[in-house]
Amino acid sequence: MTDEKPLIELERRINGGDFQSAGDVSSELKRILQQIGFPPSFSRRVVIAAYEAEMNVVIHAWRGVFRAWIFPRHIHIEVDDEGPGIPDLELAFQEGYSTAPPHIREMGFGAGYGLSNMKKCSDHLEIDTRVGEGTKVIMDFFVREA
């Protein structure tokens, strides 16, 4: 994170298994980015990554907190969950690999593109995970778009 003071801070709780509200946090973030006037292509990659992180909590974890810090040319996101953690991070980054249970996958979620998508969309991705305790996803996005 930069020393600069963020102009907007967003903090929202996410409940594991709550598919009804799944996506609400990333929708809110999208509206903020749109209203402030970030370039559409920048907003799109931030929102895709935020949505994947949010959905990971809904699909895999018990509960989590989504935090975003919005700077003029930079966005920092941290998603901290209490959940099963990721046993093999390297494997989890492979496209199509998923630990989501079959009934979730049948619903069309947990296809195994979450982490690789987050990596593709963000400029910096850090994952801190402890099996049986939880996962923390940290992402940074810098405005490169015109």
Add this chain to the structure above:
Amino acid sequence: MDICHSVFLDEEKCKGCTHCIRRCPTEAIRVKGGKARIDEERCTDCGECIRTCPNHAKYAQTDPLEIIESFAYRIALPAPAFYAQFKFTIPLGKVLNGLLRLGFHEVFEVARGAEILAAEITRFLEQKGLTLPVISSACPAVVRLVEVKFPSLLDNLLPLDSPLGVAAKIARLRALQKGYRPEEVGVFFITPCPAKVTEARQSGGGLGRIDGAISMASVYTRLINELHLVEDVPDLQIAGFKGIGWARSGGEQESLGEGEYMAVDGIHNVISVFEKIEVGELKGVVYCEAQACVGGCVGGVLAVQNPFIAKVNVNHLMKKYSVFRPWSREEMEVWRKARIFNRERAYEAKEVLKLDRDFQKAMEKYQQIERLLERLPGLDCGACGSPTCRALAEDVVQGRAEEVDCPFLLRDNMLELAREIYALASKVPQTMSRKGREDIGGSHSGPCATP
């Protein structure tokens, strides 16, 4: 760019109720001074407000049929949905001949334009490196919705003209080939909806120029009384099931053949699907047909027939006219040379949702909105004239409304004021402080003060 619209308000009929403001998909309407006001920047001409208004105060401004009289050679472009207004037992050759009876010299079916366009879309989708899903550009309200509300999906929009645009260009091209001078040829669309009226008005002055958009309902009314006098001329009808199907939701993707296609209709449904596309869901979908009206074009606000009955008509017509008449390679070459698939107007982000051009100011405004929102009731009742509490907060911060437009905040402020008055009234000036003078805070059960 100049904004032209086709949805307008009849001030006399508007009672200032708030039905329309909640229904508008882009929050383009506010009630001000007891009347609805449409923000032209945000309006997509989708017609939801026309549908919702209990007082029929919103209307689509179309052209009267008489407009055709100022042209020597008049071509009618009937929308596929126009066919579905008539009972399916009536031959289309009769309906089209009926248009000639009304004063047109030629008919060119938009359904035919759709068939030709469908082939071009299929070709387009074979390209590599497309931003998927490709979103159909046939419904102008959907195109405008993307420009206003989903600027990050601009690259997904199909960069080809609509069936109407394609039909208009081919029709004019043919008339010019027949020897008519450009100023003699009038091309008129028989439209199911206001969004298409706007599209017609933005068609420019070139080959794709549309000289008028006449309401489907008005043409139907004129025609229905004369149809029994009209002969069936089967040769007038060229388009088959593929083009006719475009009248209703699903017809467009069906005309493209096999593929990973989807169809969504109803502007609020379209919004929820586009939100999914924005977050990267809908992987694997190649083409998304999206129409602002429930049921597709048969659900347009200028339709006469109930859209569900109209759909039955479409399905019957598709069976009845199960032909597909190909065009020649030479024809296609001429069309391509004339750039019939090119859009007149490039897609552009409208950026009306931005709070300020200046980034820093936009951030500050956002924070002001959040602070104000904490004090608003969050009921989205619409009594202030804005569709939601958030919209009111935005309007206040943008200087377009006042906090006390909210009846709850007004009441809170009045209560606060009453308390202040009460507190002040309790403070008795020293010279008045006399025994026997009633104190505002005192008991009312006691005897009145008498001098």
